Amino acid sequence: xxxxxxxxxxxxxxxxxxxGRVRILHGLDLSxxxxxxxAIIGPNxxxxxxxxRLLAGLIRPSAGEVRILGQRLGRDVGSARHGLGxxxxxxxxxxxxxxxxxxxxxxxxxxLDRPGAVAAAALEAAGLADxxxxxxxxxxxxxxxxxxxxxxxxxxxxxxxxxxxxxxxDATAAARLRTDxxxxxxxxxxxxxxxxxxxxxxxxxxxxxxxxxxxxxADEPRTGTLEAFLPRYQELIGA
Amino acid sequence: xxxxxxxxxxxxxxxxxxxxxxRTALVSALVFAALVxxxxxxxxxxxxxxxxxxxxxALWVTFALASMVALNRAFTIERENGALDGLLVAPVSRExxxxxxxxxxxxxxxxxxxxxxxxxxxxxxxxxxxVLPGVLGVAALATVGFVAVGTIFSAMAVRTRFAELMLPVLxxxxxxxPLIGAVQxxxxxxxxxxxxxxxGWLRLLALYDVVFVTLCTxxxxxxxxx
Numbered sequence: 205x206x207x208x209x210x211x212x213x214x215x216x217x218x219x220x221x222x223x224g225r226v227r228i229l230h231g232l233d234l235s236x237x238x239x240x241x242x243a244i245i246g247p248n249x250x251x252x253x254x255x256x257r258l259l260a261g262l263i264r265p266s267a268g269e270v271r272i273l274g275q276r277l278g279r280d281v282g283s284a285r286h287g288l289g290x291x292x293x294x295x296x297x298x299x300x301x302x303x304x305x306x307x308x309x310x311x312x313x314x315x316l317d318r319p320g321a322v323a324a325a326a327l328e329a330a331g332l333a334d335x336x337x338x339x340x341x342x343x344x345x346x347x348x349x350x351x352x353x354x355x356x357x358x359x360x361x362x363x364x365x366x367x368x369x370x371x372x373x374d375a376t377a378a379a380r381l382r383t384d385x386x387x388x389x390x391x392x393x394x395x396x397x398x399x400x401x402x403x404x405x406x407x408x409x410x411x412x413x414x415x416x417x418x419x420x421x422a423d424e425p426r427t428g429t430l431e432a433f434l435p436r437y438q439e440l441i442g443a
Numbered sequence: 444x445x446x447x448x449x450x451x452x453x454x455x456x457x458x459x460x461x462x463x464x465x466r467t468a469l470v471s472a473l474v475f476a477a478l479v480x481x482x483x484x485x486x487x488x489x490x491x492x493x494x495x496x497x498x499x500x501a502l503w504v505t506f507a508l509a510s511m512v513a514l515n516r517a518f519t520i521e522r523e524n525g526a527l528d529g530l531l532v533a534p535v536s537r538e539x540x541x542x543x544x545x546x547x548x549x550x551x552x553x554x555x556x557x558x559x560x561x562x563x564x565x566x567x568x569x570x571x572x573x574v575l576p577g578v579l580g581v582a583a584l585a586t587v588g589f590v591a592v593g594t595i596f597s598a599m600a601v602r603t604r605f606a607e608l609m610l611p612v613l614x615x616x617x618x619x620x621p622l623i624g625a626v627q628x629x630x631x632x633x634x635x636x637x638x639x640x641x642x643g644w645l646r647l648l649a650l651y652d653v654v655f656v657t658l659c660t661x662x663x664x665x666x667x668x669x
Contacts, residue, residue: 260532264668285534294525300461312453313533315446340524355529 211274212237213287213363213394214259218268221254228254229418231268236363238392241385243405243426245398246415247441252398253293255415256367259396260290272363286314289361291369295352297340303327303351304336307358314359322358330354331380345372353381357388364388364395370404382408402437406430414440447539454530454543459550461520468516469551476509476559484566494567499629502563503622506556506582507589511611513551514593517544518601527667537664541594545656548590548597556582574632581632581648585625588651592617595659598666617655624648 216234220227228251236242246252257263259270261277270277275284290296297306307326311319327336330350340348349372356364364385370378385395385408397405402412406426413423414437421440426433462469483501487494521527530540560578564571571578593614600609624644631641 260528262528262531283534285532288532290528290532292525292528294528296526296529297524298457298461298520298526299523300464300520301457305460309453309457310529310533313450313530313535315534 212271213273214396215271216259216268219255219258219265219270220267221251221258221263222266227266227418229258229265232415232418232420234259234413234423236394236396238362238394239389240411241389241395241397241405241409242411242413243397243399243402243409244413244415245400245402245437246421250415251418252415253367256292256365256396256398260288260292260365261285286359287362289356289359289364291352291356291364291366293367295340295348296355297348297351299339299341302337302339303332303343306340306351307355310355310358316359326354326358327351329384331377346374346377349373350377357384362393364393366395366397368399368401369397370399370401378404402433403430406433416441447536447542450535450539451542451546454535454540455546455550458517458520458544458547462516462547462551468513469554472509472512472551472555473558475512476505476555477562479505479508480559480562480566495569495633498563498567498569499626499633501567502559502629503585503626505559505563506552506586506625507615507618507622509555509559510552510586510590510593511614513555514548514590514597514614515600515607515610516551517548517594517597519606522601531667537667538660540667541660541663544598545591545594545659548594549586552586552590553583556586569633574635577632578629581625581628581645584645584648584652585621588621588648588655589614589618591652591656591659595663595666598663621648621651624651 212235214234214236216232219229219232219234221229232255244252244255254263258265261270261272272284273287277284297303301309304320304323304327307323308319311322316322324333324336327333330353332347332350332354335343335347340351343351353369356366369381373381389395397409399405409426411424412426412433414421480501483497483505487497518527521530560571563569593610596610596613600606600613603609624647627644628641628648
């Protein structure tokens with residue numbers, strides 16, 4: 205993987221999160237530098253999605269802090285949010301707006317020049333140029349995922365947080381996404397990918413972290429083959 | 444500040460576009476308003492209570508209930524596909540989101556009120572022509588305050604399992620002061636009373652607007668940030 209100098213794109217220190225009396229995350233530290241792709245895996249209920257929502261600033265930590273592009277993520281850190289792209293389980297698209305309208309609205313939120321043209325270009329890059337007039341509810345799961353990815357990358361973020369990005373994508377779309385991410389990583393993008401399917405992101409990842417019961421069981425550079433790593437993963441999650 | 448206004452207008456325009464496409468809330472609120480007016484009209488005993496006496500209360504109860512239907516949709520559309528998360532991760536201040544939603548809600552509730560007024564004159568046989576500017580003015584003054592509160596409670600209620608039930612329970616107590624004020628002013632307007640008799644109530648409505656628009660803008664962040 206290419207190496208990039210520069211400050212960490214993402215830093216989390218002592219992240220804790222509880223829901224009621226149940227503690228989901230137990231003091232996690234995390235750092236991501238430009239050009240790094242971190243794959244976070246773990247069993248169901250490990251806290252992966254909670255961690256991603258914390259990193260995106262969608263929920264507040266019970267303790268600890270998150271810094272995006274050097275800024276502590278609070279409610280109004282506009283410049284940090286300009287550099288952040290987020291893909292969640294849901295598409296974040298309005299069902300009663302067409303894909304083009306949805307992406308144009310998103311471009312306005314990010315204060316991009318010529319939002320309509322930016323949105324059209326993003327749809328074209330996602331292979332959805334001819335679906336700009338379609339409503340999200342009329343799309344298949346795969347097409348909807350492509351539109352959601354286009355929305356997340358619309359503003360060319362420096363840091364991407366992706367939750368199961370390959371869900372629903374066919375082989376062509378998955379290959380297109382992989383190529384696009386590799387190109388952006390070479391340009392200094394940082395990516396955090398939360399997934400259950402390590403095979404989909406193994407070649408893309410420069411680091412692999414295993415989350416078990418809200419604690420890091422491992423956080424190490426990706427080396428060797430997936431086949432060689434899987435027995436170790438089973439051991440880490442206690443399967 | 445200009446950026447906040449620019450973003451707020453973009454959010455309001457998006458909400459209006461979504462509503463114009465689906466027309467769900469607007470049509471429901473208008474049908475609901477018409478039904479409330481019909482019920483008031485036929486439930487009234489004309490020998491015991493004149494239409495003029497009942498008219499101001501009927502008008503404002505209709506506005507209030509129809510507004511509730513319109514306000515319920517404010518954050519329901521943000522719940523679909525997690526769209527609210529899309530707003531919250533964007534570089535948009537929480538104030539801009541609140542002001543945008545408030546502007547859109549004012550447009551919806553204002554439309555419902557404007558369409559309801561002719562129905563009201565029809566059912567209650569009340570001529571509004573001479574007092575129309577006054578009625579529109581008091582409607583605007585009262586509506587801003589309770590729509591601001593309704594916008595906040597709509598954001599709170601949408602995170603609960605029974606959002607449609609929660610909103611009236613939360614909002615109705617806060618609607619009482621502006622409704623009383625608006626009914627009092629409307630009664631005096633219809634009776635042709637001088638402005639001096641309404642000033643106290645108008646001040647109350649203006650104060651309610653200033654206090655609650657400011658308060659709601661400030662607390663919105665605490666409502667939407669988990």
